[in-house]
Amino acid sequence: MMSTIASTSTLASMEGVTRRFGKTLALNGLSLEVVEGSVCGLLGPNGSGKTTAIRSLLGLSRINAGSASLFEMPLHSRGFASAVRQTGALIEGPALYGRATARRNMQIQARARGLRSAGPEIDRLLELVGLSARADSKTRGFSMGMKQRLGLALALIGSPRLVILDEPTNGLDPAGIVEMRELIKRLPESGVTVLVSSHLLAEVELMCDRATIIDRGEVVADGTMAEILSEAGAHGGYRIRVAAAEVQRAAATLSDIGLQVEAVESRELPADAPIRELAVTGPIEDGSQINVLLAGAGIYVSELRRDDPDLESVFLSLTGGPDGSGGMRDVG
């Protein structure tokens, strides 16, 4: 039987963790915290240090400086092994014994966790991830999606309180991604806290209560989605469409009351369209204000909609844009 560690609100934490691989600085004073009962996202471009952070947290990779703990047990302390045994993990894709069946893979993991009779739990988990029908098939014939789902089942064996998933939707088709996302979102209902890493923004936005965005081994944003958007200075605005002939007048009318107006290109509107789109930002409480103001000036909008900031735009602005300039840092 597993020993139980006292309940705590912070299940995993890293404080100022630094990890170098030769001249490459993979983690640069990284700090993060996983609060009990949450689905916490670890977001970053490829090569930003997400997997290294997760490996360090689980004691698989050494750290050069800083501290990490699971269930308040510091890395490599006496109680750390017990803390790891209360943690399920899926790191860099599922590690499966290809010549063994799905069920046998589960049995091996159960035994390695010290569980003797895990038969009913194995059946339940295989059912949960939709692999009951293939339970007795060798996993080398599995598709990537099936392997990922089995990886999740392996991570959940032994009823862990914390599950750490590294890019769990890699290799899944769109339906599989939705399925996996729903599975992960439901985990806190059964008392499981989740730390999930991804470079897919929509995934994190839809799945997670809070997120830590890292770039080049450093935290660039941390908090709930709303906090991240707000800290990044991303304010919402409105998009309006007016007749092309009225663009100048509409812009001047809105600028007069202190709003910022910018003409934007829309893929939906061809260059010669009689309508133009404007992005309006500034201190507006309600979109109807814009409508009232422009109507008062004799300008009638054909469309008015909110233009909410999304995690993608924040992420790109925080991590150096879409040119893939993120990644690890050379310290040589």
Add this chain to the structure above:
Amino acid sequence: MSAELLKIRSMPTPLWCLIAVLICFVLGLAGTFAWGTGGDESGVIDLAIGFPLGIASIVFGVWMFGVEFGQNTQRRTLTADPRRFRLVVSKVLALLFCLFLVTTLLHLLALPLYDLAASRHDQSISIQEITRAGLASLLTNVVYALIGMAFSLIVMSMAGGMTIALVFIYIIDTLIPAIPKVGDYAMGPALAELTNNIRGYETDLFGYEIEKAGVTAAIIVAAWVIGLLAIGTFRLIRSDVK
């Protein structure tokens, strides 16, 4: 240890090792039936059972950790239980259990079957010969398997471990005795001294008289095995897990 035994039961490499050993067993039995033992009962048992078991033990020993490196399952094993030294102990115990089981069963099986086959030529194989051959084989198998395991840990690779273990046991270890002074501490001659004494041989393959095995030979063999295993374990504990 039970997780390790389950892996052994589930994977093909241990099974193929067993099949190869059983094929040699049957071929040896057929040879004994056809031509008898030629007056060297112990030699027949060594050739048909001991030698194949020795090679299979190297492969099996390398495989114990090699399978984790080869399939990248080490991280999964260590996230189930991160105690790396304990993992080494579990694998060593599972390895010893399997070697003891297979070596004992094959020699127990050989006693009636080979004796029956030899009786066709008015020859016999005694319990004493089988017991001596079995004990010598068990010692060799344990040493070879642990050396194989140690090399797979040191190089952290299945193929690399296999190559280096075979090169060490069949080439390097046979060359070390040629080095003055250092050669006195080679593993191969020390192990041969121990196994020849267990078998009750008085002369070696070339007709030279065999010395009585002393504590020194046992210490030399143990030092090689423990030393290499310690280096491998240290490497496992200190390394990042892929």
